[in-house]
Amino acid sequence: MEKLIEKAREIVEEIDKKIRSDDKNKFGEFIGMGADGTPTNYIDKIAEDIALKIIGKEGNILSEECGFIDNGCEYTFVIDPIDGTRNAIAGIPFYGVSVAIGKEKLKDVSYGIVKNIPTGEIFEAIAGKGAFLNKKIIRVKKRNKPFLCLVLGESGNEKTWRISNKHHVRAMGAAALEMCLVACGAAQAYFMGKKSLRVTDFAAASLIVEEAGGIVRDEDGEELDLPLDLKVRSGVIAGCDEEILKVLI
Amino acid sequence: MEKLIEKAREIVEEIDKKIRSDDKNKFGEFIGMGADGTPTNYIDKIAEDIALKIIGKEGNILSEECGFIDNGCEYTFVIDPIDGTRNAIAGIPFYGVSVAIGKEKLKDVSYGIVKNIPTGEIFEAIAGKGAFLNKKIIRVKKRNKPFLCLVLGESGNEKTWRISNKHHVRAMGAAALEMCLVACGAAQAYFMGKKSLRVTDFAAASLIVEEAGGIVRDEDGEELDLPLDLKVRSGVIAGCDEEILKVLI
Numbered sequence: 002m003e004k005l006i007e008k009a010r011e012i013v014e015e016i017d018k019k020i021r022s023d024d025k026n027k028f029g030e031f032i033g034m035g036a037d038g039t040p041t042n043y044i045d046k047i048a049e050d051i052a053l054k055i056i057g058k059e060g061n062i063l064s065e066e067c068g069f070i071d072n073g074c075e076y077t078f079v080i081d082p083i084d085g086t087r088n089a090i091a092g093i094p095f096y097g098v099s100v101a102i103g104k105e106k107l108k109d110v111s112y113g114i115v116k117n118i119p120t121g122e123i124f125e126a127i128a129g130k131g132a133f134l135n136k137k138i139i140r141v142k143k144r145n146k147p148f149l150c151l152v153l154g155e156s157g158n159e160k161t162w163r164i165s166n167k168h169h170v171r172a173m174g175a176a177a178l179e180m181c182l183v184a185c186g187a188a189q190a191y192f193m194g195k196k197s198l199r200v201t202d203f204a205a206a207s208l209i210v211e212e213a214g215g216i217v218r219d220e221d222g223e224e225l226d227l228p229l230d231l232k233v234r235s236g237v238i239a240g241c242d243e244e245i246l247k248v249l250i
Numbered sequence: 251m252e253k254l255i256e257k258a259r260e261i262v263e264e265i266d267k268k269i270r271s272d273d274k275n276k277f278g279e280f281i282g283m284g285a286d287g288t289p290t291n292y293i294d295k296i297a298e299d300i301a302l303k304i305i306g307k308e309g310n311i312l313s314e315e316c317g318f319i320d321n322g323c324e325y326t327f328v329i330d331p332i333d334g335t336r337n338a339i340a341g342i343p344f345y346g347v348s349v350a351i352g353k354e355k356l357k358d359v360s361y362g363i364v365k366n367i368p369t370g371e372i373f374e375a376i377a378g379k380g381a382f383l384n385k386k387i388i389r390v391k392k393r394n395k396p397f398l399c400l401v402l403g404e405s406g407n408e409k410t411w412r413i414s415n416k417h418h419v420r421a422m423g424a425a426a427l428e429m430c431l432v433a434c435g436a437a438q439a440y441f442m443g444k445k446s447l448r449v450t451d452f453a454a455a456s457l458i459v460e461e462a463g464g465i466v467r468d469e470d471g472e473e474l475d476l477p478l479d480l481k482v483r484s485g486v487i488a489g490c491d492e493e494i495l496k497v498l499i
Contacts, residue, residue: 087418092436094369095344095422119369120343171342172421187341 002102005060005076006112006127009100012055013116013123016048016082016098020089020118023047029090036068037199037231044089048082048098060102063229065201076102077229079204084115085175094119099177101204108226113205115177124181124209132212134185141215141241142186164248180206180239184213191239192249194220199231210239222246251351254309254325255361255376258349261304262365262372265297265331265347269338269367272296278339285317286448286480293338297331297347309351312478314450325351326478328453333364334424343368348426350453357475362454364426373430373458381461383434390464390490391435413497429455429488433462440488441498443469448480459488471495 028044035041049066056062061077062070069077078100083089085096097117103110111128124139126132132139164170171188173179176198182188184206207217207225219225220236227233238249277293284290298315305311310326311319318326327349332338334345346366352359360377373388375381381388413419420437422428425447431437433455456466456474468474469485476482487498 088420092434093420093422093431094366094371117343122343169336169423170421171337171423172419173342173344174418174420182342185341 002076002111005078005102008055008059009078009102009112009114012052012078012080012100013098013114015051015055017116017118017121019047019051020044020083025092035066037065037201039065041066042086042090044083045086049080052078052080052082052100063201063231065199065231068231069229076104079103079110079201079229081177081201081205084177084202085173088174089118093174095173095178096175097178099202099205101208103204103229106226106228107200107204107207110204110208113208115181115205115209117178117181124184124206126184126205126209126212128208128212130212132184132209134181139185139213141183141210141213142189143241143244144189168248176202176237177206180210180217180237183215183239183241184210186213186241189241190245190249191237192220193237196220196234196236198235198237200227200229200233201231203237204229206239207237214241216240216243216246218246222250251325251360254327254351257304257308258327258351258361258363261301261327261329261349262347262363264300264304266365266367266370268296268300269293269332274341284315286314286450288314290315291335291339293332294335298329301327301329301331301349312450312480314448314480317480318478325353328352328359328450328478330426330450330454333426333451334422337423338367342423344422344427345424346427348451348454350457352453352478355475355477356449356453356456359453359457362457364430364454364458366427366430373433373455375433375454375458375461377457377461379461381433381458383430388434388462390432390459390462391438392490392493393438417497425451425486426455429459429466429486432464432488432490433459435462435490438490439494439498440486441469442486445469445483445485447484447486449476449478449482450480452486453478455488456486463490465489465492465495467495471499 030043032041058072064080081099084099089096099115102112115124218238279292281290281295313329330348333348338345348364351361364373428440467487
């Protein structure tokens, strides 16, 4: 497992290096359709190619563009090569890389790493050993004041927007990084109310939130578990505690 | 003027250095009430103190905590020591410093600088000479596709949230930096629909947007001009062009 974790860290660093040095005008070029049925942009492709090369045959791979690659291994790398692709293409400085290591479903993910490329912040978690930001342990933070700060996914539904009248709302446009903001106590909740996310989007961040003491649920507040399969989509709530569900649902 | 611009740049760099090195747990401590009638936090105070020290008697000063300081000079520094205070306190990596140099009203601001502290990006504009990101010239960008990307202020009204059904929306929580995202073409519009912003919040960014070829208006799409005075509040639309007003208003 330690060797696989080193590979995950290497993927994140190599993608970070490539994205920082590459021509940003090419990021949005259309390359083709990905295995998840959404268009693949140049930036997604070059990032995923780096991951595939580093993993080789030493793990199975689930990623948005290539789909599932079965290398007959015990562990599967669950990858979002670019979290917040639209931000990266546009030039909004909030996007990153997300890599998780699991077996067959979300609940058996045992390692997760998410890096914010523009700031260099690295979020990590190992099942049972805690969550970390730049190697320092992090915990969710509860707030009782009205400035309870919510971070919503970009396509919040009407109800979620109405929450903005009572609480402070951010919509940053990169699911994994937004969930990590809950993990480190910067925000109290992340809410994607639509069934639009795939396990590749939140596998790493879910472990990071839970290891930081928070909760991860589906859009109805129910337990969130799903197979490592691109065809399944879900909404996601990540929160500092159970109480937050009463505000959101 | 060149000497004053150097002072503005020095303010931005010194505040950046202080904020990066200081104890982040202290950022949210309540210090007292500012001249603008809102609470002053530790982070606002230490940032403003740096600005006051650098300017000395070589310019008048308008800033949120100290109000207007008349040093009998021709030029006034219009400062938001921390743009996105709540983000900085919470740990959301999108906040900065904003400094403008003007005389009596928004329209005669002749220099503006905004720095994103977590990423290090520096936006600058000199009246009649263009707008720059990290010293490279920037221009607004028009998009006709449905992925027209809007960046709204955190307290968007109901209509602005409804825009999110047709366009991509971000709410990043730092007005000056969000306006700069319009200037560099990352977003097509910034919209703060409520009369909640002061000239200190947008003096620098307004010049940056206009010098990048964009438009800056009040929340009704009317010309935006106001005295360098903390008592006046306004909504703000910054856009890539006039067309965008039809979508927003």
